[in-house]
Amino acid sequence: MAKRRTAPVERKITETAKDIQTKILRSKSPTMATPVRSLSNVKYQAKVGYFEMLGKKKQRTLTVSTVKTFAQTLKMMSLAKQLIGTNDMATKREAYYISKNWGKAGFSEQSESDTIMDDVEAMLAVNREQLRFTPEEKGGDVAGRLIVIDTDSKGKKIKIDCTKFGSGAYSIPTEVENLKFDSHAKFILAVETAGMFQRLVKYDYWKKTGCILISMGGVPTRACRRFIRRLTDQLKVPVYAFVDGDPYGYFNIYRTLKVGSGNAAHMNKFFCVPSVRFLGVTPQDIITYKLPTHPLKEVDIKRAKDALRNDPFVKHHKPWQKAIEQMLKMGSRVEQQAFAKHGLGFVVSKYLPDKLKNPSKFLP
Amino acid sequence: MAKRRTAPVERKITETAKDIQTKILRSKSPTMATPVRSLSNVKYQAKVGYFEMLGKKKQRTLTVSTVKTFAQTLKMMSLAKQLIGTNDMATKREAYYISKNWGKAGFSEQSESDTIMDDVEAMLAVNREQLRFTPEEKGGDVAGRLIVIDTDSKGKKIKIDCTKFGSGAYSIPTEVENLKFDSHAKFILAVETAGMFQRLVKYDYWKKTGCILISMGGVPTRACRRFIRRLTDQLKVPVYAFVDGDPYGYFNIYRTLKVGSGNAAHMNKFFCVPSVRFLGVTPQDIITYKLPTHPLKEVDIKRAKDALRNDPFVKHHKPWQKAIEQMLKMGSRVEQQAFAKHGLGFVVSKYLPDKLKNPSKFLP
Numbered sequence: 001m002a003k004r005r006t007a008p009v010e011r012k013i014t015e016t017a018k019d020i021q022t023k024i025l026r027s028k029s030p031t032m033a034t035p036v037r038s039l040s041n042v043k044y045q046a047k048v049g050y051f052e053m054l055g056k057k058k059q060r061t062l063t064v065s066t067v068k069t070f071a072q073t074l075k076m077m078s079l080a081k082q083l084i085g086t087n088d089m090a091t092k093r094e095a096y097y098i099s100k101n102w103g104k105a106g107f108s109e110q111s112e113s114d115t116i117m118d119d120v121e122a123m124l125a126v127n128r129e130q131l132r133f134t135p136e137e138k139g140g141d142v143a144g145r146l147i148v149i150d151t152d153s154k155g156k157k158i159k160i161d162c163t164k165f166g167s168g169a170y171s172i173p174t175e176v177e178n179l180k181f182d183s184h185a186k187f188i189l190a191v192e193t194a195g196m197f198q199r200l201v202k203y204d205y206w207k208k209t210g211c212i213l214i215s216m217g218g219v220p221t222r223a224c225r226r227f228i229r230r231l232t233d234q235l236k237v238p239v240y241a242f243v244d245g246d247p248y249g250y251f252n253i254y255r256t257l258k259v260g261s262g263n264a265a266h267m268n269k270f271f272c273v274p275s276v277r278f279l280g281v282t283p284q285d286i287i288t289y290k291l292p293t294h295p296l297k298e299v300d301i302k303r304a305k306d307a308l309r310n311d312p313f314v315k316h317h318k319p320w321q322k323a324i325e326q327m328l329k330m331g332s333r334v335e336q337q338a339f340a341k342h343g344l345g346f347v348v349s350k351y352l353p354d355k356l357k358n359p360s361k362f363l364p
Numbered sequence: 365m366a367k368r369r370t371a372p373v374e375r376k377i378t379e380t381a382k383d384i385q386t387k388i389l390r391s392k393s394p395t396m397a398t399p400v401r402s403l404s405n406v407k408y409q410a411k412v413g414y415f416e417m418l419g420k421k422k423q424r425t426l427t428v429s430t431v432k433t434f435a436q437t438l439k440m441m442s443l444a445k446q447l448i449g450t451n452d453m454a455t456k457r458e459a460y461y462i463s464k465n466w467g468k469a470g471f472s473e474q475s476e477s478d479t480i481m482d483d484v485e486a487m488l489a490v491n492r493e494q495l496r497f498t499p500e501e502k503g504g505d506v507a508g509r510l511i512v513i514d515t516d517s518k519g520k521k522i523k524i525d526c527t528k529f530g531s532g533a534y535s536i537p538t539e540v541e542n543l544k545f546d547s548h549a550k551f552i553l554a555v556e557t558a559g560m561f562q563r564l565v566k567y568d569y570w571k572k573t574g575c576i577l578i579s580m581g582g583v584p585t586r587a588c589r590r591f592i593r594r595l596t597d598q599l600k601v602p603v604y605a606f607v608d609g610d611p612y613g614y615f616n617i618y619r620t621l622k623v624g625s626g627n628a629a630h631m632n633k634f635f636c637v638p639s640v641r642f643l644g645v646t647p648q649d650i651i652t653y654k655l656p657t658h659p660l661k662e663v664d665i666k667r668a669k670d671a672l673r674n675d676p677f678v679k680h681h682k683p684w685q686k687a688i689e690q691m692l693k694m695g696s697r698v699e700q701q702a703f704a705k706h707g708l709g710f711v712v713s714k715y716l717p718d719k720l721k722n723p724s725k726f727l728p
Contacts (some may be wrong), residue, residue, distance in 0.1 A: 093557035097704035136559040147584035150530025166514025195455035195500040340461035
């Protein structure tokens with residue numbers, strides 16, 4: 001087994017549990033406090049770089065009506081401690097099934113165990129992966145100038161060279177906390193679609209530019225976000241996002257990657273990539289590159305207007321407001337594959353090089 | 365550029381085009397015939413191993429009303445020929461955008477270009493990947509005793525050792541036709557969920573058993589199916605499927621992997637894996653291993669009853685009929701993670717070894 005490095009989390013669990021025990025022994029009602037998880041409990045400051053939680057908390061006091069949830073929370077903490085101690089992990093679904101042995105504290109639906117897991121995560125101010133609970137879905141794909149250093153089950157180092165995958169790619173695991181990196185990449189390019197990733201791999205883009213390509217496959221998973229974040233923390237190279245030019249690409253993908261989301265704000269500090277900048281596709285690119293477009297859908301218009309009114313990130317950044325207003329005025333959205341109209345190689349030979357001459361002009 | 369190996373497809377395209385040209389030069393109406401793509405045009409024979417098309421075809425004759433589709437079909441064939449000639453590829457979405465330069469033959473929606481692509485595929489009796497059109501979505505993940513031999517853009521060989529990925533995995537590319545394999549694996553285990561794949565990787569399952577693990581991530585993509593098929597064709601080792609015990613796992617995943625589906629029957633001979641056998645989770649496993657279950661949903665019951673009545677595969681295999689009847693009688697379904705109730709290691713230390721003692725008892 002690999003060396004244990006998560007002791008601080010174990011200690012947090014033990015301390016929380018001891019607090020509760022002490023109160024019980026003194027015949028006081030034990031309580032647990034978890035932060036409120038919603039946009040109303042969030043603020044955005046550009047210098048911090050991600051959505052931070054305000055102080056609102058909800059208290060859970062042990063009473064007749066809360067006894068089951070209380071017990072489940074303690075059992076979940078205990079399971080986390082055990083996983084850390086044995087250097088194991090459990091998927092969210094496995095954790096649910098393990099609870100089937102907790103007698104009356106067993107969960108009847110996975111949604112219940114997921115909620116308790118989120119509570120424990122927020123209460124201890126750590127991320128779920130540090131508690132050794134991993135998501136079901138996988139992380140994303142990587143190709144380019146990067147060596148990932150992982151360990152096998154015996155703790156032996158394994159070097160994974162992401163320049164050696166041919167037309168394939170390195171698939172990011174769901175647990176990325178213990179990976180190390182070795183790289184002389186010049187920048188990181190995070191791409192929305194598997195199709196565009198494939199195009200860039202096919203045309204040797206990472207070789208020509210000395211970059212690391214990451215395929216997010218839509219909204220990046222937690223593992224993918226944490227992977228990019230840890231990469232940027234260590235490599236100190238610029239990271240750019242290249243996504244579809246529509247509200248989904250702008251907010252659900254880019255905004256989430258950069259500053260996080262409201263309902264999971266307790267983990268933004270681990271998962272956000274505040275240094276990421278927006279390469280494209282921008283509404284202005286549609287004009288500059290004469291791209292074929294689609295009309296905005298109702299849901300696009302609603303999402304864009306909502307963002308202008310309520311999104312703390314958009315409200316903070318004038319250039320984004322302008323871009324969104326331009327998009328609404330044009331009434332059109334664009335996919336990143338639209339460059340193919342000018343030939344399959346256009347994106348590699350013209351668009352990306354053009355853009356990368358002036359990263360300072362990228363949207364924030 | 366790598367050596368060209370797809371010449372026969374190019375020839376098929378040229379011949380079809382010449383036929384049409386000849387008819388036009390003789391002032392006859394040119395026609396194109398494409399097979400009807402539906403379950404009504406399909407038969408199942410166990411010795412063939414996959415759904416085969418019956419002979420129904422639809423004719424497309426060049427008239428005033430078909431002129432646009434006719435032109436689009438020819439342009440699509442021409443694009444495929446060009447991609448083969450330059451050893452390039454285009455995603456389905458890129459092909460759509462390329463058509464924006466075809467003047468009046470341009471598509472207004474990607475669904476239109478996808479349909480024409482399917483027609484060309486069926487008409488030439490090749491698969492879309494041989495025409496160099498690749499899907500957007502990625503393929504699946506691999507870990508274990510396998511070396512994949514790919515080529516880089518200069519045609520140089522690259523060996524990808526799937527035992528060297530630590531907690532990560534090899535991500536199957538969308539184009540798998542030119543991959544070669546080197547392996548001494550004893551069997552291939554295709555797993556439904558990324559979560560179970562991760563569990564098996566974590567517990568060194570492939571190392572202990574000398575197998576190749578493949579994560580399908582739900583219904584396997586075309587690339588994933590073709591990858592498994594090419595692996596089994598070359599390695600001649602058994603392949604087992606390990607999926608959730610519900611109608612979705614039985615039919616949408618397993619049945620599709622093994623014999624294909626009705627509406628894409630023209631490509632089943634390339635994408636099906638007739639030799640795959642069903643390891644689990646079976647309805648009987650629920651009883652044998654005292655697994656926690658969920659009640660069948662309305663849609664599960666409907667899907668199961670439909671399969672008993674209409675699915676040529678199920679109608680052919682008595683053991684499947686019995687299994688489905690047992691499931692309907694119990695009224696419950698089971699997820700592959702349910703084994704976690706008995707401990708996280710149970711699936712590796714008990715369930716899989718138990719099962720693999722008697723592969724001959726697996727459902728067909």
